[in-house]
Amino acid sequence: MTPQSNSPTxxxxxxxxxxxxxxxxxxxxxxxxxxxxxQTFIKALALFK
Structure with missing residues (x-):
């Protein structure tokens, strides 16, 4: 294992x-x-009317 330093990376x-x-x-x-x-949802609702 290598020791970890406290310096920022x-x-x-x-x-x-x-x-x-x-x-x-x-x-x-x-x-x-x-x-x-x-807008996609609104236009998709029109398909099911």
Missing amino acids: NANAADTGSGGSAVLAWLIVGLPLAWGVS
């Missing part, structure tokens, strides 16, 4: 960023996705 680099940029990224992707899913 690149794997922990994402933890040091701000949460605001992650929220903004999810909104940029999530809002159009939610709109597309809702």
Whole structure:
């Protein structure tokens, strides 16, 4: 076994960023996705009328 050091690694680099940029990224992707899913659902309902 090799001893583990306590020094930060690149794997922990994402933890040091701000949460605001992650929220903004999810909104940029999530809002159009939610709109597309809702439009698909609405048009699919028309098939069953």
